[in-house]
Amino acid sequence: MIPSNLSSVANHLWQSTLFAGVAWLMTLALRKNHASVRCRLWLAASVKFLIPFSLLVGAASQFAWRTSPAMGPSMVSRAMDQISQPFALPVEAVPTVGAAPSSNTVPAILLGVWFCGFVISATVWYRWWRRFRAAIRAATPLNLDLPIPVMTSPDRLEPGVFGILKPILLLPEGIDDRLTAGQ
Secondary structure: OOOHHHHHHHHHHHHHHHHHHHHHHHHHHOOOOOHHHHHHHHHHHHHHHHOOHHHHHHHHOOOOOOOOOOOOOOHHHHHHHHHHOOOOOOHHHOOOOOOOOOOOOHHHHHHHHHHHHHHHHHHHHHHHHHHHHHHHHHOEEEOOOOOOOEEEEOOOOOOEEEOOOOOEEEEEOOHHHHOOOOO
């Protein structure tokens, strides 16, 4: 069994990973739409990694809602509770003081696999980020009268906008000789 302090972390990780997978599928489905739509989807997935779902549920429970007369939870409600918290210990399964702890390693293995994937993804992202930072440092400004700065880089990169707070349009060196300003 997973200790209770890791239970909330494990729940947050699987929910966020599922949310990112859904965002990825939606960006594939919406690839013919504007890039801003896909960017907003990825922003929502990123925010999901920062805000645990249980925090949102806890915040929503602070609001007073009109309630119906007391009834027992329905089967759907119990199933949704179990799906949303698969790593939580059911009330019936809480071990007694004298019981020996059971050893279920599946959640620990899943957490380990997820963590390895996270480390690999973070490493690949960091290497790309360093490559683009080096390309921007080696780039020279280009005056194209656009709302964001435009720079040309001697590196063999695909044209693209890099940066969130200070976006820069980075073009390969010599592309302005082959394309018109409109292109």
